[in-house]
Amino acid sequence: MNDKFAVFILTHGRAGNVITTKTLRKQGYTGKIYYIVDDEDEQIPQYQEEIGKDNVLIFNKKESLKHFDIMDNFHDFRAVVYARNVTFDFAKKLGITHFLELDDDYTVFSLRYENYGKLKQTKINNLDKFFSYILEFLDVSGAQTVALGQGGDFIGGINSNYTSGLKRKAMNAFFCRTDRPFKFSGTINEDTTMYVDDAVIGKLNFTYMHAMINQLETQSNNGGLTDIYLDRGTYVKSFYTVMAQPSAVKVAAMGDGHYRLHHQVNWNGIAPKILNQKYRKE
Numbered sequence: 001m002n003d004k005f006a007v008f009i010l011t012h013g014r015a016g017n018v019i020t021t022k023t024l025r026k027q028g029y030t031g032k033i034y035y036i037v038d039d040e041d042e043q044i045p046q047y048q049e050e051i052g053k054d055n056v057l058i059f060n061k062k063e064s065l066k067h068f069d070i071m072d073n074f075h076d077f078r079a080v081v082y083a084r085n086v087t088f089d090f091a092k093k094l095g096i097t098h099f100l101e102l103d104d105d106y107t108v109f110s111l112r113y114e115n116y117g118k119l120k121q122t123k124i125n126n127l128d129k130f131f132s133y134i135l136e137f138l139d140v141s142g143a144q145t146v147a148l149g150q151g152g153d154f155i156g157g158i159n160s161n162y163t164s165g166l167k168r169k170a171m172n173a174f175f176c177r178t179d180r181p182f183k184f185s186g187t188i189n190e191d192t193t194m195y196v197d198d199a200v201i202g203k204l205n206f207t208y209m210h211a212m213i214n215q216l217e218t219q220s221n222n223g224g225l226t227d228i229y230l231d232r233g234t235y236v237k238s239f240y241t242v243m244a245q246p247s248a249v250k251v252a253a254m255g256d257g258h259y260r261l262h263h264q265v266n267w268n269g270i271a272p273k274i275l276n277q278k279y280r281k282e
Contacts, residue, residue: 001031011104015046029127108214149212170205186240238263
């Protein structure tokens with residue numbers, strides 16, 4: 001893998017259980033891996049023993065708070081947004097030009113494909129090569145970041161978002177260039193708020209819909225974000241993005257039989273449009 005590329009795994013309280021690392025190595029990634037952890041994590045020595053002292057990057061959580069809008073007054077620091085907002089700084093210090101920012105609970109990276117009218121998936125066996133393809137697209141597209149699909153994006157099978165090829169969103173797994181930095185806002189739902197806020201000013205954020213990440217259920221793995229999701233729920237989570245763009249985002253019921261409240265984005269009110277020349281006034 002290119003020496004100027006690295007994977008940054010954002011983790012807290014999961015030393016010895018950073019599933020993403022095992023998944024990356026098992027599926028053929030040979031490059032650099034760093035853990036980004038905050039100075040309040042009591043498991044820093046275990047991380048250092050697990051992956052090497054130089055590969056554990058520690059940041060001051062309270063200091064990072066000064067550089068972005070948390071969007072609430074809960075004073076709840078159990079969130080990944082702090083780590084997200086220091087990743088570009090670490091990449092720059094390390095001389096990294098491109099990186100992939102991941103959470104710590106991915107079990108499989110897979111490709112999605114159509115087979116006799118059904119949507120199938122197959123495990124990627126050479127992540128080095130796959131990552132290089134995504135990075136090439138990132139470079140030529142001018143995008144801020146390129147993400148991979150998640151399980152929910154493919155509800156509906158072959159008639160799901162798969163057919164679009166690309167979606168104007170980016171969540172959870174971010175391919176980035178160090179020279180195209182961006183910020184996240186809000187204690188939670190920070191990824192959705194980022195791509196909605198930035199789309200308003202014409203920034204490009206994509207999800208590649210022919211590949212996906214498989215991960216543990218949000219509230220099934222101890223540590224990480226589990227506690228804050230259990231405490232706050234999806235209703236509060238979704239409202240961060242409503243606060244950011246109230247004219248185009250709302251909270252509504254989502255599901256099929258078992259409903260939960262979730263954000264809904266009206267893209268006609270978010271993304272700038274390119275009009276056909278026929279509408280131009282002479």
